Amino acid sequence: MKLPDLPRHSGVFVAGTDTGVGKTLVAGAIARLLRREGRRVGVFKPVATGCRHDREGLVSSDAEFLAWCADCEYPLSVVTPVTYATPAAPAACELVERRAVDLEHIANMYQYVCSVSDVVVVEGIGGVRVPISQGVEVLDLAAAMRLPVVVVARPNLGTINHTLLTVGALRGAGLKVAGVVVSGYNAETADAAVEMAPEIIAEYGDVKILSLLPYDPESNVEAGRLGAGTLEVLDQVDWARIVQG
Numbered sequence: 001m002k003l004p005d006l007p008r009h010s011g012v013f014v015a016g017t018d019t020g021v022g023k024t025l026v027a028g029a030i031a032r033l034l035r036r037e038g039r040r041v042g043v044f045k046p047v048a049t050g051c052r053h054d055r056e057g058l059v060s061s062d063a064e065f066l067a068w069c070a071d072c073e074y075p076l077s078v079v080t081p082v083t084y085a086t087p088a089a090p091a092a093c094e095l096v097e098r099r100a101v102d103l104e105h106i107a108n109m110y111q112y113v114c115s116v117s118d119v120v121v122v123e124g125i126g127g128v129r130v131p132i133s134q135g136v137e138v139l140d141l142a143a144a145m146r147l148p149v150v151v152v153a154r155p156n157l158g159t160i161n162h163t164l165l166t167v168g169a170l171r172g173a174g175l176k177v178a179g180v181v182v183s184g185y186n187a188e189t190a191d192a193a194v195e196m197a198p199e200i201i202a203e204y205g206d207v208k209i210l211s212l213l214p215y216d217p218e219s220n221v222e223a224g225r226l227g228a229g230t231l232e233v234l235d236q237v238d239w240a241r242i243v244q245g
Contacts, residue, residue: 003136004107006144010243011042011120012178013147015138015170017162019126022183023152024062024221026213027123028069029234030150032226034119037240041070042117046106046141047125047132048080050087058083065221066123074116081109091131101133110145119243122147127162128169139173148178148245150210153201155185157193160200167205178242179210181234186215210237 014027027043035041048060056076063080066072072079082101084093094100113120124130128139142149149170153163163180170177182198198209211233218227 003140003144004104006107006146007111007114008146009114009120010118010245011122011145011147012239012243013122013124013142013145013149013175015124015128015142015149015151015166017127017151017153017159017166021152021154022181022213023123024065025219025226025230026150026152026181026183026234027121028065028221028226029230030239031066031070031121032231033235033239034121034243035070039118040116041072042113042120043067043070043072043079043123044110044113044120045080045123045125046110047082047084047090047101049084049090049093049125051083051085053085058085061222062123065224065226066121068224069226070121074113078109078112081105089126089130091133094133101136103133103136106141120147128166139169142170142175143173146175148176148242150178150242151180151207152183153180155182155190155194155197155212159197160204163201164205167207176245177207179208179237180205181211181213182209183213184215185212187212 016023031041043066051058051060060080063076086093086096124138130138202209216227216229219230
């Protein structure tokens with residue numbers, strides 16, 4: 001299956017080394033910080049799974065959080081144009097729910113988001129090799145958008161391998177990796193593996209560690225909360241430069 005052509009726009013693609021690593025929190029914080037600068041910020045998550053049933057249909061809590069962070073004026077059905085109730089990879093959801101991922105619809109909604117924004121913040125789903133539909137992975141969506149990529153990684157044991165593989169896959173697809181955010185980092189409890197991981201990732205991956213983002217109890221995506229601590233740490237990154245590519 002071939003992806004439709006997508007417009008080129010200023011922005012950033014937030015990718016993860018896995019599911020549950022903090023992509024939505026980081027993407028939302030970036031959107032909020034760019035919005036504070038007076039920019040019209042478009043947020044976009046092409047596909048969401050594990051959505052809840054609502055009066056308006058299937059709703060993603062990730063989409064709600066991103067829309068709130070960006071002061072988004074368009075509906076959640078545009079923020080996330082393809083939704084599934086099943087908590088699985090989109091390609092698996094296609095089979096379980098017998099409904100194909102509509103790539104043309106994703107392309108149309110992304111084009112709309114670009115048309116009404118100065119800058120876009122796009123969040124992937126799971127890791128970059130997660131299959132979206134037959135022959136299409138998250139990596140292919142990122143490549144079609146041609147945005148610089150921020151990789152969100154775990155702080156714990158195993159993150160070196162996951163992060164280096166992710167960075168390698170992105171670069172292999174011709175994408176610029178702006179850097180890595182290590183999410184949930186706790187310097188007080190870090191053992192040798194956790195403490196040394198960012199340095200090793202930077203050296204062996206030839207990639208910049210943008211931020212060591214501590215766990216922030218004030219931040220909660222499901223509850224729609226973005227803590228001051230999260231914003232303060234991520235505000236130290238020059239996002240205005242990154243989104244220009």
